[in-house]
Amino acid sequence: MTLIVQARQALGEFVLDAGFTSDGGVTALFGPSGSGKTSLVRLIAGLSKPDHGRLMIDDEVLLDTENRIFVPKHRRRFGYVFQEGRLFPHLSVRQNLNYGRWFAPKTMQPENFDRIVELLGIGALLDRRPGKLSGGEKQRVAIGRALLSAPRLLLMDEPLAALDDQRKAEILPYLERLRDETSTPIVYVSHSVSEVARLADRVVMMKDGRVEAVGTPSEVLSLPSADRRDAGAVLTGTVETIDIPHWLATIRLSQAQIVVPNARVEEGGSVRVHIPERDVMVATQRPEGLSALNILEGEIAAIEPDGDGMVRIRIRCGDDMVLARITALSVERLELKLGKSVFAVIKTVALER
Amino acid sequence: MDWLVLSDEEWTAIRLSLKVSAVAMVVSLPFGIAVAYLLARGRFWGKSILNGIVHLPLILPPVVIGFLLLILFGRRGVIGAFLNEYLGIVLSFRWTGAALACGVMGFPLMVRSIRLSIEAVDRKLEEAAGTLGAGPAWVFLTVTLPLILPGVIAGMILAFAKAMGEFGATITFVSNIPGETQTLSAAIYTFTQVPGGDVGAMRLTLVAIAISFAALLASEFMAYLVGKRVHIE
Numbered sequence: 001m002t003l004i005v006q007a008r009q010a011l012g013e014f015v016l017d018a019g020f021t022s023d024g025g026v027t028a029l030f031g032p033s034g035s036g037k038t039s040l041v042r043l044i045a046g047l048s049k050p051d052h053g054r055l056m057i058d059d060e061v062l063l064d065t066e067n068r069i070f071v072p073k074h075r076r077r078f079g080y081v082f083q084e085g086r087l088f089p090h091l092s093v094r095q096n097l098n099y100g101r102w103f104a105p106k107t108m109q110p111e112n113f114d115r116i117v118e119l120l121g122i123g124a125l126l127d128r129r130p131g132k133l134s135g136g137e138k139q140r141v142a143i144g145r146a147l148l149s150a151p152r153l154l155l156m157d158e159p160l161a162a163l164d165d166q167r168k169a170e171i172l173p174y175l176e177r178l179r180d181e182t183s184t185p186i187v188y189v190s191h192s193v194s195e196v197a198r199l200a201d202r203v204v205m206m207k208d209g210r211v212e213a214v215g216t217p218s219e220v221l222s223l224p225s226a227d228r229r230d231a232g233a234v235l236t237g238t239v240e241t242i243d244i245p246h247w248l249a250t251i252r253l254s255q256a257q258i259v260v261p262n263a264r265v266e267e268g269g270s271v272r273v274h275i276p277e278r279d280v281m282v283a284t285q286r287p288e289g290l291s292a293l294n295i296l297e298g299e300i301a302a303i304e305p306d307g308d309g310m311v312r313i314r315i316r317c318g319d320d321m322v323l324a325r326i327t328a329l330s331v332e333r334l335e336l337k338l339g340k341s342v343f344a345v346i347k348t349v350a351l352e353r
Numbered sequence: 354m355d356w357l358v359l360s361d362e363e364w365t366a367i368r369l370s371l372k373v374s375a376v377a378m379v380v381s382l383p384f385g386i387a388v389a390y391l392l393a394r395g396r397f398w399g400k401s402i403l404n405g406i407v408h409l410p411l412i413l414p415p416v417v418i419g420f421l422l423l424i425l426f427g428r429r430g431v432i433g434a435f436l437n438e439y440l441g442i443v444l445s446f447r448w449t450g451a452a453l454a455c456g457v458m459g460f461p462l463m464v465r466s467i468r469l470s471i472e473a474v475d476r477k478l479e480e481a482a483g484t485l486g487a488g489p490a491w492v493f494l495t496v497t498l499p500l501i502l503p504g505v506i507a508g509m510i511l512a513f514a515k516a517m518g519e520f521g522a523t524i525t526f527v528s529n530i531p532g533e534t535q536t537l538s539a540a541i542y543t544f545t546q547v548p549g550g551d552v553g554a555m556r557l558t559l560v561a562i563a564i565s566f567a568a569l570l571a572s573e574f575m576a577y578l579v580g581k582r583v584h585i586e
Contacts, residue, residue, distance in 0.1 A: 045484055046483075046484075047480060047483075047484070072483075072488075073480075073483040073484055074483045074484070074485075074486050074487055074488050074489075074492075075486075077486060078484065079484065079485075080481070080484035082477070082481060084477070086477050086478055086480075086481040088478060088481075088482070088496060089478075089500075090496075090499040090500060099482070099485055099487075099495075100485035100486055102486075103485060103486030103487050103491070104486060145485065146484075146485070149485045149486055
């Protein structure tokens with residue numbers, strides 16, 4: 001599957017002028033609120049029409065303002081998961097799930113109902129009304145409803161933004177299974193670094209209505225322009241052991257291993273960890289008597305001053321790159337320079353929660 | 354208790370009233386939904402004019418409406434002559450004409466009720482239905498219509514009640530012919546015009562009260578059933 005989108009639309013003073021291509025997998029549209037992510041995904045779904053634009057999926061043109069082509073939303077067969085679920089209140093959960101199947105083309109092999117229900121863990125809810133469901137349950141049903149309409153592409157617009165952390169943690173594993181077990185390509189809109197780091201194969205970073213960067217999560221999320229609060233390294237590793245009494249999991253990286261608070265993972269599973277650069281300290285000697293569990297040894301690969309008195313240090317640990325954000329004064333005091341051997345003291349490892 | 358026994362003529366008036374009101378309600382329903390939808394959602398030139406025309410029966414004296422109907426739908430009226438000549442439909446001095454008069458008088462009530470419920474529908478749900486593959490007609494049938502059902506039922510009951518009580522427009526347009534156009538209200542009026550008719554008028558009044566009450570209870574019950582089904586979050 002290849003999705004090509006390019007659109008320009010003036011919305012009051014805000015101008016959206018963005019485009020990207022996707023070859024399947026999970027493409028994350030990432031950026032702060034107001035960066036035009038939702039506007040772009042609404043254009044893809046056909047919920048709004050750009051002033052100028054083109055949208056193609058494989059060889060089919062769905063939108064071409066120059067040739068006056070506009071395929072309406074109900075003929076695009078793109079599933080859409082909205083932030084607020086938008087379940088039909090007059091239908092039961094089962095009827096909600098079946099809604100899209102009535103309209104799916106008969107030649108298409110619709111996703112197996114029982115498999116989707118099992119995948120999302122909503123079997124016990126089938127005969128209930130949406131009004132009686134919790135936020136997390138509603139969102140899972142909404143995802144199932146979109147999947148069962150046999151979409152060519154699944155658009156997810158901040159599906160977790162309206163939920164609290166606990167509910168998010170409840171749904172994220174389902175989204176991971178969705179990514180790994182279905183072949184439906186996904187465009188995932190989010191402003192959360194941790195969600196993007198955990199789910200995306202490719203990240204399209206947006207700012208002020210434009211695309212700023214495109215790449216893998218580890219490339220894009222470590223860029224200086226990524227949201228400064230959450231910028232950092234995204235590393236991939238395997239779960240080595242799980243320490244149940246201490247509620248910790250050990251993750252093996254390319255060289256070192258790190259310990260993270262247990263986040264319902266399985267031994268041997270492949271996971272991504274996100275280490276925010278603001279939560280990494282740099283030491284020239286191995287520190288002792290610290291509460292931090294993770295101290296990685298590595299050498300300085302880059303020193304990047306940002307001009308505000310802060311410096312980003314890239315520390316190479318084997319094949320992995322850890323980022324640290326420290327003051328220029330610290331760089332001077334510790335006499336940090338390229339190639340110097342240092343210890344990265346990691347205060348928090350968010351195994352994406 | 355002999356005075357409570359209804360005469361044949363009175364039964365005829367009751368049956369006629371029920372028939373006229375039911376027909377007026379059912380026939381005006383599709384138009385009511387269509388006009389309410391246009392007023393709630395449409396953006397077109399002359400919307401406020403349409404709104405005004407729909408509301409005329411509510412503000413004009415019923416006799417005026419009856420007279421206008423006579424001009425338009427009478428045998429020599431603009432529309433009436435056409436209907437008579439090409440479709441063989443005669444409305445003046447027939448029960449169908451009474452149903453037309455009742456339908457017109459109840460129309461603004463029906464449209465108002467349905468329009469309000471259409472305006473209350475969350476359009477995000479219709480958008481969601483569209484992304485699931487439903488075309489505009491299916492969205493209306495499977496999402497909008499079920500959600501406005503309480504408003505539609507309320508509108509139908511209002512129109513029915515208005516039709517049961519309608520007097521001025523009906524008597525002006527189709528007169529007061531026993532067995533053809535003499536509805537319950539007209540029959541009560543007739544009783545009050547003859548000496549000794551008070552007993553008959555009282556009988557029919559009790560019947561009118563019973564019917565109105567039954568309609569009210571039925572609407573409450575249906576609203577309850579629908580409300581249970583359409584549990585809005």
